[in-house]
Amino acid sequence: MAIGTPIYTPKLPYLFAMMFALGILFLDQKYDYFAPIKNTKTYLFAETKTLTNKLLISSNNFFDGFKSSQKLAFEIDILKENIDLLSIENNFIRQNIDSRNISFDGKPSKIIEFDTNQYFCCSNHRLIVSTDSNYIHGYVINEAGLIGQIYNQTEKYVEVILLSDKRHNIPLMHNQETFFCIGKGMGKPNKIQCEIDNNLVNKNLIGSLMQTSGFGGIFDRGINVGYVIDTELKSDLLVITIELIASPLVTDKVYILTKNDF
């Protein structure tokens, strides 16, 4: 292909355009000015994915319709879904059965979109789940345990921020309630960090279980979060790294719960 002849390149339009782009970048990073546009994009992508899945299922059912086992196949799919949901409910109840007052009144849901590239490479750990209710405050569990909390809701889709997201903080406590801290996402899959006063700790914490403390009004108290895998001393603070029990990659079936008020 013949390369076109370069013409005179004016500097000023490029300079103004670059300053304009930098201004937009500043507004987005500092004030999150374009959040409505990003929410619209999230909604459009989720809606497109849902419609595409529906079309695929419909076309599969259309071809299966010529077979006599179509009804059976449909019933098997429904049973499989119900088994997954019961498994989540069972694990959660078993996990919390020995002292907690957490009544299981969660809404079953499904992950519509999960950007695994962002999850593995970068620090934005978010996923989109579908819902038929309005949620202002809620947290999300899967069959392995707690994975995140509700961040934003657009129509029938909810954006969930995972515990490992860089912007997420969760109030934690040691399972023997010896100390409390704020678990901050590290932007790395399945890991969060806590800083505690070194003077409050007088034993080796590796392998200790960390749970939600119930502070903050989002999470119920006593939900298992993860185990301490590493500790590091930074001046007077002990920085502990916690590996989360639950991974969002395990299944696309989730439950949305809200904190119980007593």
Added chain:
Amino acid sequence: MTFKEFLIIFSMIIFGSILDDFVSSKIENFYLHTNFAYLVFSYWVFACPEKIGVLFSIMFGLIIDFISGSAIGFHAFMYLLFAYIIHIYAFTFRLFSYLQLAVFFGGSATFITTINYLIEHTSNYSYANIFIALVFHIII
């Protein structure tokens, strides 16, 4: 630029963005971060510098920001910067060998990835990942 030309370039850049989603992946403890959308854009600026100016650069950049979920304005700024560089050195690039061109475009694609990490994902910055991305972009 005619509407047909705009459509061809736009659809190729969108295809590059989709390819980024598929090809970018975790390899053992490393992560391959590709930037096909920029490579396609920079190719068209290099091939048709008189067709792609300020307006199209900023427009394509904002569209990629919107689609990829990165900070709004980041790719717009980067696309403008490299469109300007390619324009002012257009005659110099004609003297470059294919290897030199590959190094420049691969390096600029990796530069954008690096700045993205430094601005948005500081805790995930890794020299190993940047080096892998550089080698991949030069080869591509």
